[in-house]
Amino acid sequence: MGRRNEHTRDELREISLQAAEQLVAAHGLAGLSARKVVACIGYTVGSLYMVFRNLDDLIIQMNERTLDRLYGALASALAHRPPPSTAIRVLAQAYLDFASTQTNGWLALYEHRMPEEQPMPDSFTERVTRIFELVQQNLALLCPHRSGQDIALAARALWSGIHGVCMLNLDRKLENIGGHPMQEVADSLLDNYLAGFVASK
Secondary structure, three states, X not given: OOOOOOOOHHHHHHHHHHHXXXXXXXXXXXXXXXXXXXXXXXXXXXXXXXXXXXXXXXXXXXXXHHHHHHHHHHHHHOOOOOOHHHHHHHHHHHHHHHHHXXXXXXXXXXXXXXXXXXXXXXXXXXXHHHXXXXXXXXXXXXXXXXXXXXXXXXXXXXXXXXXXXXXXXXXOHHHHOOOOOHHHHHHXXXXXXXXXHHHOO
């Protein structure tokens, strides 16, 4: 890895984020620190903080890249424009697959906490919003009689359930409390929630 003056500011940012992603993939968010990042890239902590405000800033930018990859996986799953009820299931499956294959990066989205006085940046919130919009768009097509407020709430409620299935699966809690596989639990959640949402006025 190059030393100081061998990379532009943008290049240093990129190799730092790549190193952070590799550390998190191997060891989880708890295994990430500024000193470990600079040890990977051959720079000093001071150099790192010329590119990032602090470690939280680095983690946020890393997590935004994870959100971009997640959005790409979800959008790709809809490339063949399936009907709305199928699309929602396809999105859920893509989310489950992402959580299962990029587990530590996915977990870092939820494990990282900003200091209480600092809100998440708009760039992060916008990325989360556009993921929910994929679900909302298909729920709106499935249930055109429901209000936008109902659709937005349903998207968050449904995805909270899918997220919970992912978390329980990672903790192996699904096996311990009845032996039902993740896919079976997710399918049951989707079938029953969507049936009730479509039927209610």
